[in-house]
Amino acid sequence: MKRLLGSAAIIALTLLLAACGNGGETDESPADQSEGQPAGENEQMDNASENDGGTDQTTGANDEEATTSSQSYGFTQFSVEADIDGTRDAVEVEYEQENDTTEASYQDENAGIQLKGDEAMEELDSIFTEFTFDESTPEEEVAQEVAQAFNIPEDAEEFEVEIEFDDQNELEYERN
Structure with a gap:
């Protein structure tokens, strides 16, 4: 009887430890973890990550990925590039x-900003929520508002803005 109780206790402890895991600590990098992923899906996502820089949010492998945002800014894609004072992509x-x-x-060489993921979204949210333009605003006005928001001077060597609005309309502005 003692042997049976001892074996049951060992089995129960083993199951408890297996269920608890290692307390959330791991030696694996987030990209190596495959919790909740069907077999083969991680490899597929790793290949997608190598091809286009994107990953599924559950892996956490992409530093640029932020948490899901329910905030709507009126656009689904937004990019800005500016060369300032001889600095490419300043x-x-x-x-x-x-x-x-x-x-x-979000990167701004002159201001010392190098942000990705949630940190970038926090900063960008404060900028994006101040925008007043929409898909019907003339390109010049959009470009002027974006330049002002990101402190891009009039004499920037190159300035590009690309926006895809919620209604799929696209705006592309380039000043050389």
Whole structure:
């Protein structure tokens, strides 16, 4: 009887430890973890990540990925690139909201900003919510508002803005 109780206790402890895992700590990088992923899906996502820089949010493998955002800015994609004072891509902003994931990065060499993921979204949210333009605003006005928001001077060597609005209309503005 003691042997049976001892074996049952060992089995119960083993099951408890297996169910608890290792307390959430792991030696694996987030890209190596496959919790909740069907076999083969991680490899597929890794290949997609290598091809286009995107990953499924559940892996956490992409630093540019932010949490799901329910905020609507009137656009699903937004990018800015500006060359200032001889610095290529002195300002570079990327935002893409697709299905349940949002990817964002914000770099401003002059201001010392190098943000990705949630940190970038926090900063960009404060800028995006101040925008007053929509898909019917003339390109010049949109470009002027974007330049002002990101402190891009009139004499920037190159300035590009690309926006895909919620209604799928696209705006592309380039000033050389």
